[in-house]
Each structure stands twice: as C-alpha cells, then as structure tokens.
Amino acid sequence: MASHETVKDENTSQEAQELSNKPMINEQLPSIEHLIYQPLAPIYLKMRRRFNLFSTATILLILFLCQKQQFFPLPSQALNTISYLILAIGLIGILRYLYIVIADKKKYFALREQDITYRCGVIFQKTVTQPILRIQHVELKRGPLERKFGLACLQLFSAGGAAHTFEIPGLLLEDAESMRQFILDHKTISNT
C-alpha cells in the first residue's frame, strides 16, 4: 500500500527564488535548537502498546499450550525449559512495554519551511534533519496494522543511501499525505 512519487531532480529554473527563512531578518541562522516539535499521533502509541501486549500474550499462550497439551508427551527437561522460557518472555514483555511507553513519548517531529526534523531516543537522543531540497523521492508506508488504525509512515529518500532513509512513523494518514504534498510542492516551487 505504499504510494510513491519520484521527484524531478533536474533544475530548470530561470528566475532565482528568494529563500524564505524568517530568522534571517534577525541576521541569525534558524536554529535546530528552537524547533516547534509535535508528538506522534496518540493512536500510534496505543497501537504499539496493544501490539506489544498482544504479541507477548500470543507467544506465552502458545508456550503454555505446549506445556499443558497431552498429545505429544514432552520430557520433563523440556517442560522445565518451557517454564523458564515463559518466565523470561513474560519479563521481557513487561520491560519492552515499559520501554515503549517511555520511548514513544520521546518521539517528535518538526516541520519547517525548508526541512523536516525527527527526534527520538531515551538515553541516546538523535535528531535527524532532512533538508527538503535534497529529497529524491517520498513514500508512504502502511502495514496492515497501520491501515487498520489509519496511520502511515513517511519515508524520505535522499542520495545519502538506504541506510540514511529519513523516516517518521506513526502519522495520521491525512497528516502524512499533506506532508507529502508539502514536500512535493516545495520541490516544484524551488525548481521552477
């Protein structure tokens, strides 16, 4: 369900456009320090939490059924291992849940006239800024879960390579679409 547009990369501009960048009036560069951040869609946080609970519960249930079933009698050693596994997976599930609750609240994005910034990380905070002029193409990625919750993941590809694809998860579909349109329009404005 990924929609996909290729952005024209040839400059055919005749008239030079004024670069609109408000803080220039103050003779000061716009700073990534003073960005107005927006959180991700609350429903995305909900989706992630629920999915984590659900996946952990499913694995636990399968293990539990394996332990209790009578069709294929398992040796006692295997039964012991399964008990430990259930304990470990349950613990990991709880820790992951806590981590997701904390980490997802630390994910922000900010949109400026000339670039998009995404910020994440609990202990290691990472702020990635993608200038819109350098974007090669835009993709909206929607998995089955995202489709069900009306969410989308915005992917911006630059020449920096696949490893440095700029990605904002958990956007409402209409927000993601309008952001994509903003990027595509921006491109045409600056190039014609």
Place this chain on the structure above:
Amino acid sequence: MIETEKTDFDMDAEESLPHWQRISPIAILYFIASFIKGLLSNIVVFLPALYFGSDFIMENPTLWLPVIVALVVFLMLGTFLSFYFFQYRLKDDHIEIRSGVISKKHINLPFARIQNVKLEQPLYYRWFNYTCLQLDTAGSAKQEAKIVALKTDFAEQLKAKILAQHLAQTSGSTENSDSNETVDQLLDNQNRPTEEIINTRSITDLIIHGLTNNRIWIFLGGLAPFFDDFSNYIVVFFQNMGIDIQQLLTIADMPIWQITLYALTLTFIFLFIISLFSIAGSILTFYQYTLSKLEDRYIRRSGLFTKHEVTMRLSRLQMVIRQQDWLDVLLKRINLKFEQINVSVNQSQMNAQNDKIIVPSIKPDECDKLVNDVYPENQMMTITYQKISKRFLLKNLGFILTPLFSVLALLFIIANQAVLITAVLALYLFLSMLIFMRWYRWGYASDENYTYIRKGYLGVDYYCFPTYKTQQVQYKQSWFLKRHQLCSINFVLAAGMQSLPYINENIGISLANETLFQAQSTKKSWM
C-alpha cells in the same frame, strides 16, 4: 544486419539509431570470458565433487568425453544466444538495452539520468579496437546498463553525445549559465577542446603505492580457487631451499631463540611475498595511469590488461579525501580520492576500486595542486583544525580499555602467568597509543564553502566537502554527553556519512545550522 550496423557506426554516430541494433559478434568473447569468470569464482562449490569423482571420471573416458563436449557446446550456444539477444537502440535521447536469454531484461535510460560514463577495454578487445560502455545512474545499482562491444570510436562519440546532452539540459538553469559556451563547443565538432593531462603515475609510484597500500586482494579475489595448489607449491618451494616448513611448525625441543628466529624469518618472507603481490596488484590496476581534464570533466585511465576509463563531471564530485597511511606519512606520499555518489554498493571491492577516481601515491605538492584544481579556495591544509573533546579519551581509555585491562591483569596475576601479563600489558599500551592518536588526529574546521574533517590513527586522512552538498544532518546526544555540554554530529553525504563525535554542544548546533542553511539556500544542484 551486422554489416549494415557496422557502417552505421562510422557514418552517422551523431544521429540516433532508432532501430534495434545488435552489437558486434566480438561480444561472444566477452560473454565467454564472463562465463568463465563466473565459473571460476564458483569453482569452490564444485571442487569436492570433482576431487572425489576424479578417479571415477578418469577411468571412464567414454563418459566424460561426451560430458565435456556437451559442456562446450552448451557454452557456445549460451554465449551465442547471449550475443543474439543483446540489442540496443538510441532514440529520443534515450538508450534502450534488451538482453538476457531466459530471463529477459529491458533497460530504458534517458541520457539526462546518466550519472557516469565508463569505458572498459578488456585485453582481448584491444586488438580489435572494441570497448565496453558502462552507464551508471544516480539511482540503484540495478539500473546499470552496459553495452558490451562497441567500436572504440563510436563509444567515444556516444560518450561525448551523452555528456553534451546533459550539459544542454542543465545549461538552461541559472546556476550553469556560464556553461552555455561549453555546450556550443562540445556540439561543434571542429572546435572540440583538447584534453589536458594533469597527472600521470610512473612505475616507481605504483611500486610505492603497492608497498604502502595492501592491494593484495586484487589477487586474492582472482586466485581464490587456486589457494590449495599455491600453498602446496610454497611448501615444495621451501623444501627445495632446504627448509621444511612442516617440521618447523611442529615445535620440537628447540630453544626459544631458534623458534623466534624461524618465526621472524618466516614472517619476513611472508611479508615480502605479500608486498610483491601487492605491488603487482597496484601495477595491474594503475598501469599507465593518467588523470586528465576536459572542460568540467576529469577522466581517469589506467590498467595493464583491462583498461578502464572513468569520467566524472566536476559537479558530481561529492568529497575529496586525502589519505595517508603510516607508511605514507614516512614516505611523504598521498592517496587522493575523488568521491562520487556511492552507486556501487553491491559490487565487489575490486570493481569499486576501478570505478573510483583515485590518484595513487602522489607527492604533497601534486596533491595540493589537484585539490586546488577541483575545489578552488579550499584551505584543507592551511586551516586550523579544532580537536574533539578530551572526554573521548576518558570514555575509551578510562571507561572501556583500562577496566578491561585491569580485570585481565588481575586474573593473570592470580593465575601467576607472567608471559600473559606482559602480552596483555603490551597490547594495552599499544591500544592506548592508538586511542590517543585517534583523539589527537580527530579534528574539524569549516569555512564559507567547505567543511573539513581530519581523522586517522597513525596515518592521517583529510576529508573536504562543499558544505551545501550535505544530504542530511544528524545531531546526537546521550545523557552523559549532555551533562558535559557535548554532542556528536553526523553529516550524511551522497558519498557516505562523516561523523564528528565529542564536540561542544553549541559548536555542534551552529555547525548543524550552518550546514542546513547552506544546503537550503544555495540553488546549486548537488549532482
């Protein structure tokens, strides 16, 4: 069909060829060669089967003869079909290539999208005056197109046409207004400017390059199938010289000094052989190296057997790297690399080497001249570099290496292992020295147009890129860094990522802001 096409080549190369063309049958040679290459690189898979079956096969000539005949026939048929199905045409400034016997491939490439034009002339093409034309796009490696056999003249004309086409396209835009003249000159055949050779490399230079840079993998790649034979041969060779390696390696009741002496001798001989191979590899790749300049294009030509020609437009240049290993520092030689977009991610190292524009082992003054030629007004060697924070040392030495060493040392002291303690201590000191040098070398600077980064351990590498070519900026800060007002900055370029760890928070933010501003405000295309 083939004859008419041949006359076409010389008659009207400037015109398009709207009908599907077949390449010269000489391409069959190319297909055979690439088939054999593929077979050799996969021979490891077949070797065990061949080995175990060899007796059986030898005893039944009636069986293997037909098999070999069948294989040869299959090879002939396969290469002929590859040749037969390989067609191309030039239409409306697009190049289209159809190829493939069983799985068909159709590539349609507009000239304007072509990033790089490369000419590759394998040894067996040289006598017939043919060449391979390879076209790279800025996008994925999948989109690469290669026309495997063209008359050299025609390939040259086509190359000129593609490059001229690109100039004509971009000249309309404001930033390239001064290149209008160039286009006219290029299109006007009588007035074509001549190439200017700006650097050549002699055999001496290549030998130095082979010594300072390990080029052995050029051989390792090609020789992998023969390793077994090769090592056997070495054993025999030493036996003939009166040294029995096998006996040497079974450490008997020999005094320590004797073993050490043997070990040293063996290491020395081994290093010597490796250096010889490395030198051979260097000569193989860079024989008759020339770097020339034609208008805004830099052209690298080299190669002993297969001649490579790589052309790069100046605007495609993303970053210049001035590289010096520790041996280079001693010999005062430099490897200069012109980095373009990293298209060839999946290609093997050997191919990547051939694709790049690298000037091997040049002297400092030559290097400065070249760098100034591509990036005028750069201050790569004159600007003062700011060192990264000393906390880099504290983290790596204080929090990682020293505790690790202490634990190990304590363990060995308890176990009373004097030799191991000395070894660990030596290793600790060596690693500490490396970390210190890492910190000492790591520096950054920027001016109006360029960003500079200096890195290295014992050697030193200088990176310089026009700031506006940055694709993405990453600002990183952990809790611990934040407490000390430090941060890390990553610059993502089309030629890869460059990072600056442990720099002052405010400097980091202003570097990021400045870089973003340059990338956003300039109307210059990054490619």
